[in-house]
Amino acid sequence: MIIVTGATGALNGATVDHLLKTTPASEIVVVARDTAKAQRFAGRGVAVRQGDYADAASLPAAFEGADQLLLVSSSDPAADHLALHTVAIEAAVAAGVGRILYTSHQGAAPDSPFGPGKSHYETEQVLAASGVAWTSLRNGFYAHSLNWLLGPWRETGVVAVPADGPVSWTSRGDAAEAAAVILASDGAYDGPTTLTANAAPTFAEVTAIASEVAGREIGFEVLGEDAWIAAQAAAGQEAGARFMLGMYQAAAGGYFRGTDPLLGTLLGREPQSVRDLLAAPAPVAH
Template identity: 60%
Template sequence: MIVITGATGALNGATVEHLLKLVPAERVGVSVRDVARARHFADRGVRVRQGSYEDPAALRESFEGADQVLLVSSSDPRADALSLHRAGIEAAVAAGARRILYTSHQGAGLDSPFHPARDHAATEGLLAESGVAWTSLRNGFYMHSLEWMLGSWRETGVIAAPADGPVSWTDRADAAEGAAVILAGEREFDGPVTLTAGEAVTFGDLGIERVVLEDEEWVAERVAHGVPEFMARFMLTTFQAAREGRFAGVDPALAELLGRQPRTVADYLSPRGGA
């Protein structure tokens, strides 16, 4: 059985949908906080059990019989993500999973300015120490993040943001489909696997008017528009990491898994592209 956490969220929910096109529903289980929100999966024969990283006992039960477990990373910038991920790994090991998969991020590194990258790298360390085969899905930076990073650029026609660097902006839906192909396939992917779009671009490459703001000027502007300061500073670390080239790499693995080229940031930014 393949058990997927966070299946009522956008990323792993899409992974489940793609997985159900590849394997019978009785081979799929989901571990979710609220089983009512997963009724659409239960109605199709998916095993639905309650589980969360905050409740290790329930989590272990939700992983019962799992051959593979896909752990979603914590998305709360204020949470102790590493402790939550440790609970997920320990529950999967206790349940007897043969392989643990984890939704990591391109540029994972303990020294990255981008705070989640440190958590991802530390979690990969825990996976390596778990004694179980593991796969870290280092997804490219999700391109829908541009909407909250760049503010009102669609209305103004201007990208006014801090200095950046090349980023292989990746469609979350493509990453979800790639994960499903890995879960359903016979090929084993060991350790980190980088799943990105086929090119890395800067904001200056997008054919949109570009204004470079100083870091503190941008933070103040975001706060003035109602963004909490802690969140603005969290977002700033994205630009800082990009300037160091942390998100510049591209890899053909996602295209190979999909059997087509992944969606590009140009597709997303086109008038008909959207989120």
């Protein structure tokens, strides 16, 4: 049996959708904090269980019977991610799970300037010490993040960043599809498993692609950290900017520069590219 947490979210929800193309619904379970939000899976014959990393008592029953368990990483900005992940891993071990798969990040490293990179690395260490077979899905930085990391370039005609560096911008949808393939392989991929697009353009190179897509020159500026934070603060976005500054610092430090052909191999096609993202209709602001 394959049990998937976080299926009400975009990443693992898409993974379950792909799994259902090849795996009987009776062999899949989804775990959600709010089971009402997972009813689309129940309507397709998938069992839905309640479980919350922040409620350790809810997890043993949620994980029971799992040959493979896909743990989504916490995205709660106010939470202690490592503590939540450790609770989930310990519950999986106690439940006798055969293999734990975890949605990690390509930039997982103990010294990453980007906070999530550290917590992903620390979670991988907990997995390695768990005594259970594990697979860490080290997904490339999700390409849809460019919709805000590039700023309002379509309106201003300028991309302004605090620092520059290469990033293997990767489609979240591609990562979700690859996770389904890996789950269906039943243990063929062990330990850290890197899933990235085929290129790692810098923000300057992404801006050049944006110019080609827009059919007009888009300017590019590296403002420096202090000036960039000041500009974000003036726009009322200082708190989010201070968090994301670590991402730009990590990019400049080369933490996201690596690429790996495995994603394309698993998909049987070329992964989506930055050009594909920028050429798509701009997301509607809400």
